[in-house]
Amino acid sequence: MISAIRFFTQFLSSAATISLQLGKSAMKYIDEYRDERIAKALAREIAECITRPWVLMEICGGQTHTIMRYGLDELLPSQIELVHGPGCPVCVTPLETIDKAIALALRPDVTLVSYGDMLRVPGSNSDLFRAKAQGADVRLAYSPLEAVKIARANPDRKIVFLAIGFETTAPANAMTAWQAKREGLTNFSMLVSHVLVPPAIRALLASRENRVQGFIAPGHVCTVMGYQEYESLVREFAVPIVVGGFEPVDILEAVLMLVKQLECGKAQVENQYVRSVTYPGNQPAQEIMKKVFEIADQKWRGIGVIPRSGLRLRAEYATYDANKNFDLELISADEPAECISAQVLQGLRKPTDCPAFAIRCTPENPLGAPMVSAEGACAAYYHYRRHAVAS
Numbered sequence: 001m002i003s004a005i006r007f008f009t010q011f012l013s014s015a016a017t018i019s020l021q022l023g024k025s026a027m028k029y030i031d032e033y034r035d036e037r038i039a040k041a042l043a044r045e046i047a048e049c050i051t052r053p054w055v056l057m058e059i060c061g062g063q064t065h066t067i068m069r070y071g072l073d074e075l076l077p078s079q080i081e082l083v084h085g086p087g088c089p090v091c092v093t094p095l096e097t098i099d100k101a102i103a104l105a106l107r108p109d110v111t112l113v114s115y116g117d118m119l120r121v122p123g124s125n126s127d128l129f130r131a132k133a134q135g136a137d138v139r140l141a142y143s144p145l146e147a148v149k150i151a152r153a154n155p156d157r158k159i160v161f162l163a164i165g166f167e168t169t170a171p172a173n174a175m176t177a178w179q180a181k182r183e184g185l186t187n188f189s190m191l192v193s194h195v196l197v198p199p200a201i202r203a204l205l206a207s208r209e210n211r212v213q214g215f216i217a218p219g220h221v222c223t224v225m226g227y228q229e230y231e232s233l234v235r236e237f238a239v240p241i242v243v244g245g246f247e248p249v250d251i252l253e254a255v256l257m258l259v260k261q262l263e264c265g266k267a268q269v270e271n272q273y274v275r276s277v278t279y280p281g282n283q284p285a286q287e288i289m290k291k292v293f294e295i296a297d298q299k300w301r302g303i304g305v306i307p308r309s310g311l312r313l314r315a316e317y318a319t320y321d322a323n324k325n326f327d328l329e330l331i332s333a334d335e336p337a338e339c340i341s342a343q344v345l346q347g348l349r350k351p352t353d354c355p356a357f358a359i360r361c362t363p364e365n366p367l368g369a370p371m372v373s374a375e376g377a378c379a380a381y382y383h384y385r386r387h388a389v390a391s
């Protein structure tokens with residue numbers, strides 16, 4: 001059965017690629033990754049081969065939302081526990097970075113450019129949305145190069161781009177700094193808070209509290225970075241890692257691949273998301289990242305500093321570092337005591353374990369970032385009604 005399903009999903013992978021090449025009329029093949037019959041067949045096959053409980057983590061918040069939206073956790077046999085990982089960029093951006101962004105936005109000479117989902121992320125006392133309401137010049141961008149365009153058009157203002165995210169957004173953000181340098185812009189800076197997936201998985205596995213026995217690695221990150229970086233983790237911790245996509249059939253197939261490895265005592269890196277991910281990844285994207293950024297220790301919101309888990313601008317690009325240009329290094333802040341997002345992001349607790357969930361913390365009045373972000377686990381549980389509805 002697995003070989004048939006594997007063949008079918010590989011066929012769909014090729015078909016989807018072809019469909020994208022052919023244009024809109026062939027897009028129907030994307031729907032096949034949401035096909036209920038295939039999803040149920042995969043769930044049955046998982047049930048047939050599982051003999052004991054396993055705890056699996058999907059790293060990416062986009063995968064968490066698919067699991068909640070399609071009820072995949074309820075479709076799987078009860079021996080599978082899915083826990084949710086730290087792969088939501090907005091959720092792991094440190095409180096200090098939000099506070100710095102707000103402080104910058106409130107300066108009369110600064111225009112702060114940000115992705116839209118950062119606006120409602122709570123800082124210590126406020127958020128960018130409220131700062132904007134107070135008169136701060138906060139502008140939304142869909143592409144980081146828009147920030148360069150704003151800088152070019154407004155030479156009398158200081159433009160700061162809030163550059164956050166995983167390896168997925170790092171190449172485009174690197175390209176932005178490269179373009180600013182190329183144009184010789186002197187009124188452009190970046191407040192950088194970039195995080196990397198493999199060091200985060202290493203930190204989770206090295207923790208004495210770790211319960212995770214297999215990982216679904218994030219397909220978008222691996223599209224950029226490939227999956228060679230995961231091989232040392234597999235060898236060192238004897239844990240299987242499967243690169244997974246974002247549709248229900250992708251996730252169920254990744255779970256099946258993990259369960260089959262675990263039941264046989266294997267620990268390998270496998271790639272379920274073959275329609276997008278190659279072993280070496282996107283090398284031009286990696287090159288621009290390396291040209292502009294270097295690896296550095298990085299603080300993760302609620303979790304703390306993880307060694308060598310982030311990116312900072314190289315010395316050649318220091319003139320674009322907002323921390324240096326605006327003397328922001330001394331801002332520090334603590335998380336609200338009530339928010340257990342650190343445990344949620346490490347797979348130790350579920351959003352519904354939080355006493356504030358859906359009571360004092362809602363998308364309209366969030367206490368923590370996972371309730372705001374489109375990739376946050378708390379938002380996923382809230383939107384897909386994994387909580388008692390008050391009568």
Ligand code: SF4
Pocket residue numbers: 338339340341344351354355356357358361362366367368369370371378
């Ligand atoms: S429900 Fe709100 S307060 Fe609780 S962990 Fe999630 S974001 Fe934090």
